[in-house]
Amino acid sequence: MSILFCVLIALLHTACNNKDAIPDTVTFTEQVAPILYNNCSICHRPGGSAHFALVTYEDARKNAGACAYVTKERIMPPWPADPQYREFVGQRILSDRDIKILDKWASEGAPEGPKDKLPALPKYPVGSDIGTPDMRIPVQPYFLKGNGFDKFLLIKVPFELGTDTFASLIEFMPGNHNVVHHVNGDMVKYEFDKKKDVFAGERVVNMVEDTSSLLQAFQKLGLSNDDGSYPVLQKSVVNYLPGVIGQKYPEGIGGYMLPRKGAFLLNDLHYGFTKKDDVWDSSYINIFFAKSPPKRPAQEFQLGTLGVAPVEPDLVILPNTIKQVYSKFTVPFDISILTVNPHMHLLGKTFKAYAVSPSGDTIKLISIPRWDFNWQYFYTFKKMVKIPKGSTIIAEGVYDNTKQNLNNPFSPPQLVRDRNGSMKATDEMFQFIVTYLPYELGDENISLETK
Numbered sequence: 001m002s003i004l005f006c007v008l009i010a011l012l013h014t015a016c017n018n019k020d021a022i023p024d025t026v027t028f029t030e031q032v033a034p035i036l037y038n039n040c041s042i043c044h045r046p047g048g049s050a051h052f053a054l055v056t057y058e059d060a061r062k063n064a065g066a067c068a069y070v071t072k073e074r075i076m077p078p079w080p081a082d083p084q085y086r087e088f089v090g091q092r093i094l095s096d097r098d099i100k101i102l103d104k105w106a107s108e109g110a111p112e113g114p115k116d117k118l119p120a121l122p123k124y125p126v127g128s129d130i131g132t133p134d135m136r137i138p139v140q141p142y143f144l145k146g147n148g149f150d151k152f153l154l155i156k157v158p159f160e161l162g163t164d165t166f167a168s169l170i171e172f173m174p175g176n177h178n179v180v181h182h183v184n185g186d187m188v189k190y191e192f193d194k195k196k197d198v199f200a201g202e203r204v205v206n207m208v209e210d211t212s213s214l215l216q217a218f219q220k221l222g223l224s225n226d227d228g229s230y231p232v233l234q235k236s237v238v239n240y241l242p243g244v245i246g247q248k249y250p251e252g253i254g255g256y257m258l259p260r261k262g263a264f265l266l267n268d269l270h271y272g273f274t275k276k277d278d279v280w281d282s283s284y285i286n287i288f289f290a291k292s293p294p295k296r297p298a299q300e301f302q303l304g305t306l307g308v309a310p311v312e313p314d315l316v317i318l319p320n321t322i323k324q325v326y327s328k329f330t331v332p333f334d335i336s337i338l339t340v341n342p343h344m345h346l347l348g349k350t351f352k353a354y355a356v357s358p359s360g361d362t363i364k365l366i367s368i369p370r371w372d373f374n375w376q377y378f379y380t381f382k383k384m385v386k387i388p389k390g391s392t393i394i395a396e397g398v399y400d401n402t403k404q405n406l407n408n409p410f411s412p413p414q415l416v417r418d419r420n421g422s423m424k425a426t427d428e429m430f431q432f433i434v435t436y437l438p439y440e441l442g443d444e445n446i447s448l449e450t451k
């Protein structure tokens, strides 16, 4: 009896071990393809945001060494936030086992394995990452000369709707994944009788070449009301970063009132540099309507540059120095945080934010141990985070203006500082954007995962 019992335990033990153990031979079709398809191919596929695919055996074999390296260094999949500090909806983290498999596969010559073991490629969405939109508004197509320069554009996307309408989500879809880097878009809301023609004025202003002041740009775009006053601007209604899927909150949370006359103002549509070829981009905006007006519309404030609390000390970063700054803000009433977005430019090194409650508890918000300019996600908490009235939110940033920082835009390093929120990568910013709701009892138990 007891022998049988031991045998049983031993069997169970091996079974469990086997699940985690790495097989003696690792092949593409058996172990590697499932890892790539679940974690990489959403971006690394034809038409995806990365400019090489990781779909076929040939794709993977050619890049086997690079894949082993970038996963071991946790550069890919891109997820700069430390999951030990805070977990978020949709986070992309490879397990240690997956990393070991990719490493073993590369070091053993990247064998293909039995062809019939290859899993089917997941079905990737076309034209939207979420579903079928109710309305699609094209962004003015833009021609990019392949001159190797990044471009920062302010683009107006006007619209006119028959009636007041509600939207649950506004999604930006890049036309050309290879060049569209990121977008942060606001919504201009006209009162119906204050603006005759929302389509008048220019559609695109190049913030580096055409003008340096935002007011001049607004004039070129013809954003003002007919009497010269300015309409309401709702911040950050549409954002895009490669690989980031538009955030739909659970029913009743978030959402937008769309004006009958309005425009999306794509603030810093960043086109990454194109190498040698001239290319066009024809991006568009998808709108998903909601049946009823937003019950609990999301609100937003930001710490730091142009925010509710200043950057301290001033964001002036001397050449050849490491500089630490912070910004802190005491919340005047109970809030429930939905999403946070840390923002710095190329000199960013680390970012951390947390709140300290009046009773002295620390509420962890986010830690980015290795800042990456390319991956500035809007991080949505798995459940809303309650920040009690009187708590102080503290955001801390470290900047590296030495030549050891490989992203330093200047060589040799030069003085870099903030300039009224200039988006140029060669000017710095320090911002912590907080999307929240006024707290309601039980908020901290509401899951924000929608799938």
Ligand code: HEC
Residues within 6 Å of the ligand: 035, 036, 039, 040, 041, 042, 043, 044, 049, 050, 051, 052, 063, 066, 067, 070, 071, 076, 077, 078, 092, 094, 242, 243, 244
């Ligand atoms: C959110 C989108 C996204 C995901 C997910 C993603 N990548 Fe990438 N990856 C990119 C982008 C964008 C680049 C930059 C180069 C480019 O545009 O192709 C890149 C670059 C790379 C590079 C080249 C690095 C270099 O220095 O040139 C490798 C190798 C790579 N990824 C492997 C992977 C692997 C393996 C996975 C999954 C474990 C993965 N990626 C997941 C978007 C992604």
